[in-house]
Amino acid sequence: MKKLPPACSGHPALFGTTEDAKGIVRCGLCPHRCRLAPGELGLCRVRRNQAGTLVAETYRHPVAEHADPISMLPFGWFLPGSSAYRVGTFGCNLACEFCLEDQLSRSSYPAGYDAPEIPPEDIVENALRFGCDSIAYAMNEPTIFIEYVMEIATAARREGLKNVLVSNGYILSRPRQMLYPLMDAVNISIKGFSEEFYSSICGGHLQPVLDSCEYCRKNGIHLEVTDLLIPRYNDSGKMIGGFLDWVAERLGRDTPVHFTAYHPAGGFTAPPTTVDSVMSAANAATLRGFTRVATNTEMPEPACPAIQKPSCGAA
């Protein structure tokens, strides 16, 4: 664990428990269950043991917010054609070597960070001003700023806005049960359908991610899943087939499935994903009977009517 000078003052975080008289604190937000000595930051870089209390440095400290087409998140079958107001902070609770948002996910708040707090009502007001229909917790991993997400989501609902979560799904059961019911739609990124891939490349485990997907399905929360294809790492027919078979069996063939292309990022040197690879995965889904399949917008117009680009909107 890192020991750095405190950044923002830090707001008491949920899911922290004191373990002993020396002020050791355990964080119960995600499956890492970090055990933190006073002054230490968790693996996510934004939850800290501050003098024996777990605090969230992300609380009311967004580092980015702006409006985007909801198709970019991506959602293809939820409020198609609408705009979403994105909010993000620093940090992430996975350590994917290929991360496309590494400037946010691998950063933490600088020591002495004293930017003004942005209350939830201001985020909601900005979303309305930009004509958005939803607020999207969708830049870095929103699980790690759960306290702020829950406050914004509650304020957003009061104003008639929807809430959408774009997440790695790496969260423990109790926080999931508090966070997900506030969401109208969730997109979970399944990084690769193998425990070995998660443990060696992502710094986590696959099963909690699958549990999050099943939670959405069982509780009637609109769910879309995304598979970022990385050549030679997670794009084998076996891995894609295993992923699709699991989705078909546990979530249903009507689950929207997105296949997206990887570009070298964060020092990861795998070559970019080819168009053929993305289209081949999408075709494998349609051959299995999936009815809502999407490829990212850089792909050519799909020949099969069951395959869409999210920007096309959806039926």
Ligand code: SF4
């Ligand atoms: S949320 Fe952060 S501090 Fe908490 S267990 Fe996960 S990585 Fe550790």
